[in-house]
Amino acid sequence: GIFTERQEALVKSSWEELKQNILHHSIRFFTLIVEIAPATKNMFSFLKDYDEIPQNNTKLQFHTVKVFEMTYESAVQLRKKGVVITDVTLQYLSSIHVPKGVTDAHFEVIKEALLKTIKEAMEDEWSEELGNAWEIAYDELAAAIKKAMRDAP
Numbered sequence: 001g002i003f004t005e006r007q008e009a010l011v012k013s014s015w016e017e018l019k020q021n022i023l024h025h026s027i028r029f030f031t032l033i034v035e036i037a038p039a040t041k042n043m044f045s046f047l048k049d050y051d052e053i054p055q056n057n058t059k060l061q062f063h064t065v066k067v068f069e070m071t072y073e074s075a076v077q078l079r080k081k082g083v084v085i086t087d088v089t090l091q092y093l094s095s096i097h098v099p100k101g102v103t104d105a106h107f108e109v110i111k112e113a114l115l116k117t118i119k120e121a122m123e124d125e126w127s128e129e130l131g132n133a134w135e136i137a138y139d140e141l142a143a144a145i146k147k148a149m150r151d152a153p
């Protein structure tokens with residue numbers, strides 16, 4: 001695969017660490033998303049009717065976990081065989097995101113928020129190499145989802 005063992009290990013260990021405090025990081029992740037692109041607030045059912053980011057919302061946490069976890073899984077797959085994600089999952093993700101009006105540009109917003117959340121969360125343990133590993137894994141995943149969205153019926 002295009003991913004090294006070391007890159008996979010960096011993504012894995014930081015994801016394990018972030019998971020320990022996922023509620024906190026979820027709120028930070030969505031705070032950053034809305035800061036970077038305020039219009040996205042109206043896309044999410046759990047944000048649109050609230051003035052502030054909800055502090056204990058299962059759906060908010062779920063979307064965060066999905067983005068982080070699937071990026072981690074993408075890293076593992078890239079290391080193993082270079083295939084990021086199954087067609088069934090891609091169809092499922094397209095069927096959710098296309099009707100919500102998600103565009104390619106939104107994937108850049110999520111990426112920026114993801115990388116910043118990780119940087120803040122890892123503090124002294126963060127490195128350029130760690131950030132780059134997450135970025136590569138995310139880019140591959142996002143490319144696959146964006147393509148599936150374009151090809152969606």
Ligand code: HEM
Nearest residue numbers: 040043044045046059066067070096100102106107110141
């Ligand atoms: C919903 C995953 C990127 C906006 C979902 C759901 C999943 C998911 C699994 C279903 C959640 C549920 O059933 O409650 C992902 C992954 C992404 C990604 C893995 C990228 C790696 C994005 C982007 C946007 C977005 C870039 C736009 C900013 C949404 C919205 C929903 C949703 C609006 C509906 C959630 C709601 O309103 O309750 N996503 N997503 N997603 N996603 Fe994503």
